[in-house]
Amino acid sequence: MQHIIDRFISYVTIDTESDPNSDTTPSTEKQWDLANKLVEELKNIGMQDVTIDENAYVMATLPSNVNYKIPVIGFISHFDTSPDYSGANVKPQIISNYNGEDIVLNKEKNIILSPEYFDDLLLYKGQTLITTDGTTLLGADDKAGITEIVTAMEYLIKNPHIKHGEIRVAFTPDEEIGRGAHKFNVKKFGADWAYTMDGSQVGELEYENFNAAGVTIKIKGKSVHPGYAKGKMVNSLLIANQFLSLLPKREVPQLTEGYQGFFHFYKIKGDIELTEIKGIIRDHDRDKFDAKKELLAQITDDLKENYGDEAITVEVKDQYYNMREKIEPVMHIVEIAEEAMRKVNVDPIIKPIRGGTDGSQLSYMGLPCPNIFAGGHNFHGKYEYVPVESMQKAIDVIVKIAELTASKYMK
Numbered sequence: 001m002q003h004i005i006d007r008f009i010s011y012v013t014i015d016t017e018s019d020p021n022s023d024t025t026p027s028t029e030k031q032w033d034l035a036n037k038l039v040e041e042l043k044n045i046g047m048q049d050v051t052i053d054e055n056a057y058v059m060a061t062l063p064s065n066v067n068y069k070i071p072v073i074g075f076i077s078h079f080d081t082s083p084d085y086s087g088a089n090v091k092p093q094i095i096s097n098y099n100g101e102d103i104v105l106n107k108e109k110n111i112i113l114s115p116e117y118f119d120d121l122l123l124y125k126g127q128t129l130i131t132t133d134g135t136t137l138l139g140a141d142d143k144a145g146i147t148e149i150v151t152a153m154e155y156l157i158k159n160p161h162i163k164h165g166e167i168r169v170a171f172t173p174d175e176e177i178g179r180g181a182h183k184f185n186v187k188k189f190g191a192d193w194a195y196t197m198d199g200s201q202v203g204e205l206e207y208e209n210f211n212a213a214g215v216t217i218k219i220k221g222k223s224v225h226p227g228y229a230k231g232k233m234v235n236s237l238l239i240a241n242q243f244l245s246l247l248p249k250r251e252v253p254q255l256t257e258g259y260q261g262f263f264h265f266y267k268i269k270g271d272i273e274l275t276e277i278k279g280i281i282r283d284h285d286r287d288k289f290d291a292k293k294e295l296l297a298q299i300t301d302d303l304k305e306n307y308g309d310e311a312i313t314v315e316v317k318d319q320y321y322n323m324r325e326k327i328e329p330v331m332h333i334v335e336i337a338e339e340a341m342r343k344v345n346v347d348p349i350i351k352p353i354r355g356g357t358d359g360s361q362l363s364y365m366g367l368p369c370p371n372i373f374a375g376g377h378n379f380h381g382k383y384e385y386v387p388v389e390s391m392q393k394a395i396d397v398i399v400k401i402a403e404l405t406a407s408k409y410m411k
Contacts, residue, residue, distance in 0.1 A: 001128065004391050008130065008147040009092050010037075011079075012139035017087040018080035018177045025055040025183055026080065026173035032056055034079045038146070038171055045154040047169070055173065055183045062153050062167040070165025070409045074194030075152070075398055076358055076369065077145030078175030084380040085137040092138065095129040105382065106134030113383050120201065120377055121385075128388040138384035140376030144391055145197030146171055148374060151391075152398035164402035165409070168194070172358055178214075178319050181361035191367060193333045195401070196359040199373035201349065202390040203341065207327040207334050207370040208352035209360045210261070210282040211289040212319040215296065217243065217277040219270070219312050236275040239307060240268060244277070246299045251292075259284045259352060261292065284322055284352055320356050323363035323370075330368050336408070337372060340400035346393050349373075372397060 014034045019027040026032065035056040042050045047060040064070060081087035095103055100122055103113040111134030115121040121129075132138045149169050156162055168191045172180040175198075199206060221236030247263050256262045261283025268277045281296075283289040293316050300314045327334065334350075341348045353360075359369030375390030 001388055001392065004147060004151060004388055004395070005094065005128075005130065007151060008143060008386075008391065011143040011146055012090050012092060015088045015090070016080050016139070017083055018174045019083060020177040025179065027177060027179070028080075031080055031173045035171065035173065038079070038150070041150060042153075042169075045150065046157045047153060053185070057173070057184060058171040059189060060153075060169050062156060062164070062169070064164065064166040065160055066163050066165065066406055066410075068410065070406050071192035072166045072168060072190055073402065073405055074168040074170065074189060074191035074367070075149045076170045076172065076194050076196045076362070077142045077149055077198060077374070078172045078180050078358060079143065079146060080173050080176050080180075081137060081139045081143075082141065082176040082380040085382065086135070087137055087139055090136045090139060091133040093131045093133055095131060098124055098127055098129050100125040103129070103131060105132055109134055111382060113385065118378060118383060123201075124387045124389070129385050130388065131385040132382050134382050137379070137381055138376070138386065140374065140384055140386040141379040142175065142198045142374060144376050144386050144394070145374040148197050148391055148394040148398060152395045152402075155395065155399055156402060162399065162403055163406045165406050167402055170194075175358050178356070180358040181365065184358070184362060184365070186362065186365050186367045189367065193330060193368045194359070194362070195337060196357045196369055196371045197374045197394060197398070198357045198359070199353075199371050200375070200377055200379070202373050202375055202387070202393050203346050203349040204373035205334065205337055205341065205348045205350050205370065206353045208284060208324040209320070209322055209356050209371075210284055210354065211286055211321050212356055213281050213289070213293065214317050214319055215265075215277075215279040215281060216315045217279070217312070219243070219275045219277075220310060221272050221274065223272040233272070234307060234311070235272050237270055237272065239303065239311065240270065240275040240277055243299060243303060243312070246302075247295070257354075261285070261288055263292065280319075281316070282354075286322065320360045321364060323360045323368075326363035327368055327370060333368055334370050336404050337370060337397070337401055340397050340404055343404075344393065344396040344400050346397065
């Protein structure tokens with residue numbers, strides 16, 4: 001288990017935060033640091049055809065060790081971390097034999113990881129947890145996934161008696177800003193199907209995700225001296241508030257779960273003359289997703305009647321779609337993963353992703369790609385943690401998927 005811990009820590013202590021405001025790939029130069037490290041590590045463990053392209057996409061091959069034809073399968077994780085919280089100077093803490101009580105992440109700042117608030121912690125009593133020090137995120141999303149893929153490949157190389165077909169692995173930049181699959185070369189990757197190791201709780205197996213769109217609202221006003229403003233001033237901040245008040249009150253992240261979609265407006269910046277609002281819309285159901293976009297258009301039209309056609313512009317840009325329609329025709333790839341979990345004593349938790357992964361876009365690019373747990377919790381913030389035993393289970397699942405795929409195509 002120490003081998004897993006050491007590898008994971010070597011990844012998370014490299015800052016790879018992505019930047020949504022950058023137009024380069026990768027979006028931050030520092031992502032190259034881990035990408036290049038992974039290239040060398042893949043070569044050192046014995047992987048073949050190790051490549052890194054001009055956009056920092058890393059790919060490698062584990063050749064088949066059987067003499068019959070098996071579909072080529074892949075495993076994918078991303079190496080960037082979310083810009084929602086700092087990924088610089090990560091100082092992981094190791095909690096051995098977790099006792100089920102509060103964990104003091106940072107005594108000086110009184111930052112506590114408590115099972116009273118994060119009750120999932122109680123699933124891992126007696127296990128080894130890796131946490132933050134309360135000042136950064138951890139980066140288990142998705143460096144736990146990278147750790148699991150590399151370690152599983154290393155295990156298969158060292159244990160050639162485990163029969164498997166050709167396996168391709170890939171590590172991508174910029175997933176956290178929605179671009180992880182944008183420059184992924186599916187043809188070069190050459191797999192029949194793949195799995196992203198990017199889920200959370202041990203056992204998660206997901207082949208449904210949100211339909212997603214980004215929203216930018218710009219509202220123009222007119223600034224006039226407030227003492228002489230009657231009939232003249234148009235306050236864009238107040239129009240922005242009016243716009244948001246016309247959205248469904250309960251269709252927000254904090255009040256939804258399961259298949260329920262939402263509007264989420266997360267940034268507002270402005271003054272009397274110009275206000276800009278940034279947000280997203282999400283829904284698993286395509287018709288409901290489209291209805292949300294139509295509602296934004298209707299609110300815009302209604303407000304334009306009061307404030308003029310030039311007052312409000314709304315840009316809605318689709319980001320990704322529910323991969324379910326691409327996975328259902330090849331459900332055997334989900335069934336193999338489910339069987340693999342059961343064979344290594346993991347109870348599958350099959351549920352929709354309330355988010356997206358590289359796999360959602362890759363599925364529409366011709367690479368069906370369900371998502372498997374990586375083991376971490378509380379992603380994108382200072383309360384992030386991962387049980388080492390969950391990472392070991394993910395490694396076991398990867399190995400078992402490879403083994404099962406080979407056995408199912410044995411002649």
